[in-house]
Amino acid sequence: MPARATRKTSESSDKVSMICRALRRAIIEQALEPGAKLPEDSLGERFGVSRTIARHALGQLAAEGLVELRRNRIAVVATPSWQEARDAFDIRIELERLVVRQLAGKLTKSQISELTDHVDAEDRARGGTDAASIRLATEFHILLAQMTNSPILVRYVSEVAYRCCLTLSLYSRPHSTECAINEHRAIIAALAKGDEAKVMELMHHHLDSVANRALVAPTPQRGRDLLDVLAPYADEVTSDRVVKLPKVARRG
Amino acid sequence: MPARATRKTSESSDKVSMICRALRRAIIEQALEPGAKLPEDSLGERFGVSRTIARHALGQLAAEGLVELRRNRIAVVATPSWQEARDAFDIRIELERLVVRQLAGKLTKSQISELTDHVDAEDRARGGTDAASIRLATEFHILLAQMTNSPILVRYVSEVAYRCCLTLSLYSRPHSTECAINEHRAIIAALAKGDEAKVMELMHHHLDSVANRALVAPTPQRGRDLLDVLAPYADEVTSDRVVKLPKVARRG
DNA sequence: GACCGTCAAACTGCATGCAATTGGGGCGCT
DNA sequence: AGCGCCCCAATTGCATGCAGTTTGACGGTC
Numbered sequence: 001m002p003a004r005a006t007r008k009t010s011e012s013s014d015k016v017s018m019i020c021r022a023l024r025r026a027i028i029e030q031a032l033e034p035g036a037k038l039p040e041d042s043l044g045e046r047f048g049v050s051r052t053i054a055r056h057a058l059g060q061l062a063a064e065g066l067v068e069l070r071r072n073r074i075a076v077v078a079t080p081s082w083q084e085a086r087d088a089f090d091i092r093i094e095l096e097r098l099v100v101r102q103l104a105g106k107l108t109k110s111q112i113s114e115l116t117d118h119v120d121a122e123d124r125a126r127g128g129t130d131a132a133s134i135r136l137a138t139e140f141h142i143l144l145a146q147m148t149n150s151p152i153l154v155r156y157v158s159e160v161a162y163r164c165c166l167t168l169s170l171y172s173r174p175h176s177t178e179c180a181i182n183e184h185r186a187i188i189a190a191l192a193k194g195d196e197a198k199v200m201e202l203m204h205h206h207l208d209s210v211a212n213r214a215l216v217a218p219t220p221q222r223g224r225d226l227l228d229v230l231a232p233y234a235d236e237v238t239s240d241r242v243v244k245l246p247k248v249a250r251r252g
Numbered sequence: 253m254p255a256r257a258t259r260k261t262s263e264s265s266d267k268v269s270m271i272c273r274a275l276r277r278a279i280i281e282q283a284l285e286p287g288a289k290l291p292e293d294s295l296g297e298r299f300g301v302s303r304t305i306a307r308h309a310l311g312q313l314a315a316e317g318l319v320e321l322r323r324n325r326i327a328v329v330a331t332p333s334w335q336e337a338r339d340a341f342d343i344r345i346e347l348e349r350l351v352v353r354q355l356a357g358k359l360t361k362s363q364i365s366e367l368t369d370h371v372d373a374e375d376r377a378r379g380g381t382d383a384a385s386i387r388l389a390t391e392f393h394i395l396l397a398q399m400t401n402s403p404i405l406v407r408y409v410s411e412v413a414y415r416c417c418l419t420l421s422l423y424s425r426p427h428s429t430e431c432a433i434n435e436h437r438a439i440i441a442a443l444a445k446g447d448e449a450k451v452m453e454l455m456h457h458h459l460d461s462v463a464n465r466a467l468v469a470p471t472p473q474r475g476r477d478l479l480d481v482l483a484p485y486a487d488e489v490t491s492d493r494v495v496k497l498p499k500v501a502r503r504g
Numbered sequence: 505g506a507c508c509g510t511c512a513a514a515c516t517g518c519a520t521g522c523a524a525t526t527g528g529g530g531c532g533c534t
Numbered sequence: 535a536g537c538g539c540c541c542c543a544a545t546t547g548c549a550t551g552c553a554g555t556t557t558g559a560c561g562g563t564c
Contacts, residue, residue: 014547015547015548044549049548049549050548050549050550051549051550052547052548052549052550053547053548053549071555072554072555072556073555073556073557074556074557
């Protein structure tokens with residue numbers, strides 16, 4: 001199977017996509033914290049475009065879940081709840097298992113060295129900022145997805161990986177990236193060997209441990225959104241002026 | 253009031269979302285065939301809004317993969333390749349296994365009867381148009397996803413289900429819906445019983461058989477896009493001029 | 505000082521206008 | 535007839551303008 005990435009879906013060279021990319025990167029690198037305001041005017045001015053374009057970009061990012069858009073209100077960087085973060089990781093695990101299942105034993109030499117190079121870059125970035133490390137780790141997974149040559153899979157893995165990236169910045173304590181990098185190397189090795197079951201297990205464990213290391217528990221002091229922080233407490237209040245969250249088949 | 257949907261992310265009551273919903277439905281019911289042109293003007297006129305809004309809606313649908321947007325060109329209803337269809341189903345299987353895994357044994361009485369009611373509606377619609385049957389079957393899966401109360405999962409399952417719906421209209425022969433309906437009932441039963449492994453197996457088999465029944469093979473006589481039909485053959489041609497094709501075949 | 509109503513600035517929702525690009529029909533040439 | 539060229543109607547890309555909504559600051563009242 002051939003090597004190169006596919007970019008048929010979106011992300012051509014129009015201004016909207018450029019702004020999307022810029023904002024996405026700013027968000028996952030935490031240059032823009034969750035909850036940060038994103039007024040159309042300011043964005044337009046900053047990027048040298050009109051509000052129309054900025055607005056359109058915000059729409060796209062909202063569709064990806066990186067931005068929250070409320071009618072007549074300023075858009076803000078999304079602040080996923082802890083449960084949403086957990087859900088995102090659950091989905092991500094399944095999607096990435098699918099990725100490595102398709103890839104096991106099917107990678108070309110050049111693809112493998114491309115992956116190895118990327119992990120080397122991760123290694124080199126270990127001394128740098130946390131943001132850079134997180135971004136590189138995320139991009140490793142996206143790189144893998146791209147090698148499946150399935151545009152849909154690329155899109156979903158990218159989206160959910162970015163979301164996880166965002167939640168990591170919200171809920172994780174400063175974390176050591178070393179084991180993650182080693183796990184990346186192990187995954188590459190298993191992919192090259194073509195051991196499908198093994199690589200799926202590795203990927204599952206890798207993501208699960210990243211999630212568990214990061215999402216240890218709802219850590220209120222880091223949660224930006226008051227509503228989310230107070231949600232569990234509001235449950236105990238038996239007044240009818242408290243907005244009850246639709247509570248259905250939540251596991252737990 | 254049982255288990256209503258979550259609608260936090262998108263789809264509020266603004267015009268863009270209304271048009272999205274309308275177009276989405278038109279597409280999955282095959283009122284708009286794959287390849288159909290969607291000029292911003294016409295859409296705006298038809299829905300009584302400006303081009304700005306129509307454009308924005310097209311952007312959203314393109315992000316969902318239902319519409320193809322090429323720069324400076326008229327937007328068209330997406331025409332997924334056979335391989336993309338297969339990829340979409342693969343992803344869908346994993347996502348929906350996740351859905352039923354979370355739901356097994358956790359449904360309330362009212363949710364179960366809601367599901368049963370829906371399948372009854374599917375049964376009643378069996379005499380009607382194919383489009384209606386397909387739409388109802390798809391909506392059953394979305395209903396399930398909504399009961400997980402995980403907005404992200406709802407979004408992804410909805411999207412991928414719509415995509416599959418679209419591909420079904422492209423590649424499937426007129427199919428009998430009966431077994432699918434029975435499989436829906438079996439899934440509800442297993443969910444109620446709480447047999448997690450069983451329900452995952454059922455869902456897997458259900459989707460796999462739908463996919464296999466529909467996506468039997470690249471069926472050239474039904475494929476709308478000549479380029480896609482010829483793609484596998486072009487792979488074997490080592491010339492670099494294979495892109496140029498004579499004229500397009502007939503429609504429908 | 506705390507509470508509340510009022511109001512202007514800020515911002516969004518949407519339509520319209522203008523320039524740039526496209527593609528398809530008509531026309532001439534061979 | 536077949537082929538290529540050119541031009542114009544159709545259409546998109548984008549900015550701007552106007553109206554409606556929200557925010558939060560100010561001043562009045564208790």
